[in-house]
Amino acid sequence: MTDSHQKDGPTRRSFLAGSAVAGAAALTGTAARATDPDPAITEVQPWARYLGDGVDARPYGHPSEYEAQVVRRNVEWLTADTTSSVNFTPIHELDGIITPNGLCFERHHGGIAEVDPAQYRLMINGMVDRELIFTLEDLKRFPRENRAYFLECAANSGMEWRGAQLNGCQYTHGMIHNVMYTGVRLRTLLEEAGVQPAGEWLLAEGADASAMTRSIPMEKALDDCMVAFKMNGEALRPEQGYPVRLVVPGWEGNMWVKWLRRLEVGDQPWQQREETSKYTDLLADGRARRFTWEMDAKSVITSPSPQAPITHGPGPMVLTGLAWSGRGTIPRVDVTIDGGINWVEARMDGPSWDKSLHRFYYEFDWDGSPMILQSRAHDSTGYVQPTKDALRDVRGENSIYHNNGIQTYAVAADGSVENVEIA
């Protein structure tokens, strides 16, 4: 039986949910009863008795010490050196759609450039009427805009092409962040320089030791790209390109050049290392796709997940996750708890912005039996997130990049969760 985009009626939906978790209803309706008084209530806690820090103690605040495990993590064996490497956003611990600045994953090719904003310069050169130099102050005098976009590394989930490898969505899906950028439309700066008619390509270059370069078609540059100097309201973090980075909505993270120092207009792509040796997608026949810019629709359940097991036992629970598409918005996510035999539409919550993360929830009564969880995103173009097997049928196992296949988790009766593949 198939179902396109029409919503399930309440009767049918509740039938599906009920049949998938048979017997769960018996667990609901009565709150648990305590026998002994709870010392968290009956004893005066220190924070209820003594004074805490004053307002001068934390000029730039940090999370609670009880959240110390919510950090970016490195996987040592992935790369030869930490300065050309990646770490991972703890998406299993986060909710909503905005990534806190200090938790946004990092991907550097020559370490973090610590750029003095007084020495910051942005050059526009090449096929323009006026080759220009801007200071940071100059950039802040152009009209601004605010937009939230996801930035996903092209290699996110890349270690999973050949099968289930890393146990946790932080590792399998955490090369992503979603922040509110403030900056200037790239179009505004290019118009200031005056792009010549033959200028169909733009080269963006970073100021770090890797001098990161990518070729961007002018159509995209003039569409929705931004030159951003703020993220989530404050200056970019050094690891995110302080003081200025490029924002290339919906496109692979490598193109979002950090510490942006130069924009060159030309009539052909430059075929730089990061668009030939890297960020090209090898297929099974030995040929490779180049210029695979868009990040296709994708989703992942962030809780429960291997790093976020179910600790509360059977009964009411919240399944939640993230979905996104480089080609638009996410109007719908389907979830299954029986490995894809039956699906239900998850509940989307929060803003639905173009090329931004979306949050979904599925609340249900868990009967305590093992589950196999998946989520399946639909984007606003009608594209449906494929299974990993469907992707492998087209691409083989060696493309490294652009793995947007459906993730599977096995939940055991004890609530522990494992990254698995099913057939």
Place this chain on the structure above:
Amino acid sequence: AQAQTYGLGREALPEEVAAWDIDVRPDGLGLPEGSGSVLEGEDIFLERCASCHGGFAEGAGRWPPLAGGQGSLSSDDPLKTIGSYWPYLSTVWDYVHRAMPFGDAQSLEPDEVYAITAFLLYMNDVVLDDQFVLSNENFTDIHLPNEDGFFMDDREESPLFPPHDVCMTNCADSVEIVMRANILDVTPEDAAAREARAAVAA
């Protein structure tokens, strides 16, 4: 149509553009004058590059191999090097010049980059004569073996793309777990998170 301008910024000077605009394209645009031989390149490579990339550009430890792998791209274990995978020599020149040696970027003079590039061509059997001299004059005559190995993104034409209905109920008789990440056991241990969960759940 005349776009609005704001009169911000200032004109770039030729010296400033020259200092930063160091990119090189496959058609040779951007190459400076200069030359270097395979044998000169070998000396420079041994001094500046071989500690990571090996004396024959075969790679050392976990650092990238730059030569070898020809014919491996459709195998189960493709080795993607300059000789086996890279489409354009310009990328070699450009990348070595802009970003290598790792940790001491932009320290190589153009003649040194020509020489290293010539050595890498020799290590990849693209040139067979150890007396070969690469220069801005003969640069675009050289073609790498996999120049035609790439094609423009065609994902939208793939079978995955057209909007389609999805199955919602009774989509399979059964499912079976066929692969488990726990068996590999390569995920970093996270004792702090486990303890934090236990503390709250207790």
